[in-house]
Amino acid sequence: MSDLDVRPTPVQCGGREDVSGGPVHELLKPRLTDLGAGMVVRRLLPTLGRRMVGAWCFVDHYGPDDIAEQPGMQVPPHPHIGLQTVSWLHEGEVLHRDSLGSLQTVRPRQLGLMTSGRAISHSEESPREHARLLHGAQLWVALPDAHRHTDPAFEFHADLPVVTGGGLSATVIMGEMDGAVSPGTAYTPIVGADLTLDGDVRVPVEPDFEYAVLTMSGIVEVDGVRLEPASMLYLGCGRRELRMRSDGPSELMLLGGEPFEEKLVMWWNFVGRTSEEISQARADWMDGARFGAVHGYDGPRTPAPTLPDLPLKPRGRTR
Template identity: 60%
Template sequence: MSDLEPRPAPHLLGGLGAVAPKPALDLLPGKAVTLGEKMQVRRLLPTLGRRMVGAWAFVDHYGPDDVSGSDGMQVLPHPHTGLETVSWLIEGSVHHRDSLGSDVLFHPGELALMTAGSAISHSEQSPVTHPRLLQGAQLWVALPDGTRDTAPAFEHHATLPGFISDGVTATVLMGSMAGQTSPGTTYSPLVGVDLALEAGADVELPLEPGFEHAVLASSGDSTVEGAPVAHGSMLYLGTGRTTVRVRAERPSRLLLLGGEPFEEQIVMWWNFVGRSGEEVTEAREQWEAGERFGHVDGFEGGERTGAPPMPPVPLRARGRER
């Protein structure tokens, strides 16, 4: 998914300055953002006071939206660098196409994972005939310096590992939990797990104490470590936890995200993750010139997303912070 704000703000992310050195319970309510002309999402990361969770640098949550009388998701071809996109559906279906020639329709419970690396472009559309409801999350993972220029790639995993415990069905999207490991490629230590809670579920799940974690309430309302988490909000858990307790009075869904704190400082602007303003500016200029990012074949409509203007002040990275 693209950041389609007409004047996207530059974000300086990473470093250890904003990492909670102990367990925390910080509620992040999310910001309403319009993508394109119609689609509304809740932006949970980056947000005021919380820039990243491990290498997770961007979290948009959307739905449930009734798209029966509309085209649904219509994200024109757009570029990415220096990151992975993790697409996760709870309801609906999405057609992914990219400049590598990938042409995949994915559904709830399936992982669509794209490594932008040095450069890629892609589009996302609801198919012409699509389910009534659309709901899911779009997440970006920042690539560490040693692999951020890796060759672009796309993975579609229709079957993912998981486990069932005390009314919770867990699906491991990325990384590992409770001995279950996702087939999705990762470039830094992280985890992403979908938790489907039955009514009355009450379970304590294992966590990696060296990771920082957060939990997104993607459907329904749950309680995490005794704190209520309403639909569409995120609870930051800090570091140092070996377990997390989750409860639900009615059927609900949570998305657990975590990872080793990301030490590198990065500049994130529009759809690019770089290390300097000059690098981001060059990527924008190349996209506008039709260079570097290839072409998305088969996109219905034939258009592509134009880059917004650069901010009036230079983008700068300040190096690592501790």
């Protein structure tokens, strides 16, 4: 998914110095963002106070929206560098196209994973004939320096490992959880899992990872904090298990990973290290060569916003 803000704010993130070594409870407030075609998403990461969770650097939650009489998601071709996109649905379907020639419909509990590497462009849209409801999350993972100039790639995984037991069912989207490993390519120690729970459960976690949970449906209590749908709670590090409780079927996403050591600059759809790198990526997108072409999308590609007057500087994880 693209950041379609016409005046995107530069975000400085990364670095370990601002990561608490112990557990915390930090409720992240969403920022409503209009993607056009009547679609509004809740931007939960980055926020004013929290920039990353492990290598996870961007989280949009959308729906459930009734799009029976609407076009649904319509995100025109746009560029990326330095990141992976993770498309995750609970309801509906999204058609992915990219400059590699990929054409794939992603459906609920299927992983669409795109690695931008040095440069890629893609579009996302609801198919012309689509389901009534659309509900999901779009996430970005920052690539470490050793892999951020890798070849672009797209992966589709319809079957993902599932961990079950004691009122919990967990689909492993990225990384590893309780011995189950996702087939999605990961470049840092990371975990992303979709959890369905009913009752009182304890989820094993890594003490060296920092975590957050995104509630998708139902009312759930996480480590003693009551959360409603579309809430995101940052939990910090230092736990070996995470207690969750619900009085009925509830769904949430667990995101975590080793704190990302490198300092980054995020602007629009680019994750880089310097102001010059971001500026060059913008110029290359406007020139039209480096990012290739997305064929088949019915509409123009997204123009790049204007860069701010001041240089973009990488800083720490929190403000």
